[in-house]
Amino acid sequence: DLLGKTAIVTGSTSGIGLGLARGFAAANANVILNGFGDAAEIEDMRAELDGLGAGQVVHDGADMTQPDEIEALVSGAAERFGGVDIVVNNAGVQTVSPVEDFPKDRWDMIIDINMNSAFHVIRAAVPHMKAAGWGRVINIASAHGLVASPFKSAYVTAKHGVVGLTKTVALEVAEAGITCNAICPGYVLTPLVAKQIPDTAKARGMTEDEVKRDVLLAAQWTKKFVTVEQLAGVALFLCSDAAENITGIALPVDGGWTAA
Ligand code: NAD
Secondary structure, three states, X not given: OOOOOEEEEOOOOOHHHHHHHHHHHHOOOEEEEEOOOOHHHHHHXXXXXXXXXXXXXXXXXXXXXXXXXXXXXHHHHHHHHOOOOEEEEOOOOOOOOOHHHOXXXXXXXXXXXXXXXXXXXHHHHHHHHHHHOOEEEEEEOOHHHOOOOOOOHHHHHHHHHHHHHHHHHHHHHHHHOEEEEEEEEOOEOOHHHHHHHHHHHHHHOOOHHHHHHHHHOOOOOOOOOEOHHHHHHXXXXXXXXXXXXXXXXXXXXXXXXXXX
């Protein structure tokens, strides 16, 4: 139970982040939703999380490309709730392109959102966690934080960077009661993945069904997509007392992908 604890989940207006936010809400935490979207739809999400048993749920639309907005997200949560206990660095975007054609602005954006934002969140949140003598940093990396796939140079670079950041921070904060871990999901059928199916089909000269079967699930030995509910369960475990001595890991939740 996370009653009285406060969790920030970046990029939680969709997909995995929303699934994790639901998990924290059901565990009675205060939840700070973050991410883009239609205001009315975000209010519906906020109300839904409220109904799951969350302490309080607020939305902060901080843009993960803007360090100032990220700092304000963390300090705002700390002021409102008296601390920041759990941060989940989840916001992420993708572009699929051969490296020689990779749009330079998309490279910068992916590095900013998928990697640099995690640094800015952690930098701002660690002092609050140290003050409380307890904290959980969870970085949503990817199987692509451990292995590569072609045409995803920026994403794979950013996710490998997040795994390095995870290990480094884990060592620095270990004695302060704070753990820092990465979760490395395989494919989850969220809007992020659905959107890249047409581009992957184009890049590989395949149909979209072939991409699902022969690309996305090819390396996922269970032949099943990972679900957001499963990832919420893993995140809650990392927040539990049982996980107090688990730190600095990059935990694959990938149907065996990175075992092969
Ligand atoms: P998604 O597209 O469904 O959701 C992304 C979220 O990030 C949205 O809420 C969006 O509003 C938010 N976001 C995007 N740009 C932002 C910005 N500049 N500032 C603030 N918020 C921003 O994606 P998803 O599939 O749920 O992915 C979530 C995370 O999980 C990403 O880091 C992704 O790399 C990672 N991941 C996804 C998969 C998968 O198969 N879906 C696998 C491994 C890792």
